Amino acid sequence: MQAAIGAGIDGIVAECGGQAMCATCHIYVESPWADKFPSISEEEDEMLDDTVSPRTEASRLSCQLVVSDDVDGLIVRLPEEQV
Numbered sequence: 001m002q003a004a005i006g007a008g009i010d011g012i013v014a015e016c017g018g019q020a021m022c023a024t025c026h027i028y029v030e031s032p033w034a035d036k037f038p039s040i041s042e043e044e045d046e047m048l049d050d051t052v053s054p055r056t057e058a059s060r061l062s063c064q065l066v067v068s069d070d071v072d073g074l075i076v077r078l079p080e081e082q083v
């Protein structure tokens with residue numbers, strides 16, 4: 001989320017500033033990178049139920065994902081609607 005905001009990417013609103021309380025940083029993580037991030041927490045799971053665009057198996061809150069060398073080449077898609 002912070003990388004997207006810093007790069008000025010439209011579609012990542014992040015109203016709550018990364019507190020997992022708004023779901024406006026919803027993204028879809030492409031395979032095989034999805035399996036390289038930690039599992040979805042209960043808090044993130046609850047927020048993903050309230051996204052504007054449909055939740056899929058690829059859905060994550062970008063504010064809960066820490067990028068490392070393990071996800072080099074990461075591809076994510078943005079929802080058509082975010083707010």
Ligand code: FES
Binds near residue numbers: 013015022023062064
């Ligand atoms: S920035 Fe609000 S849930 Fe991620």
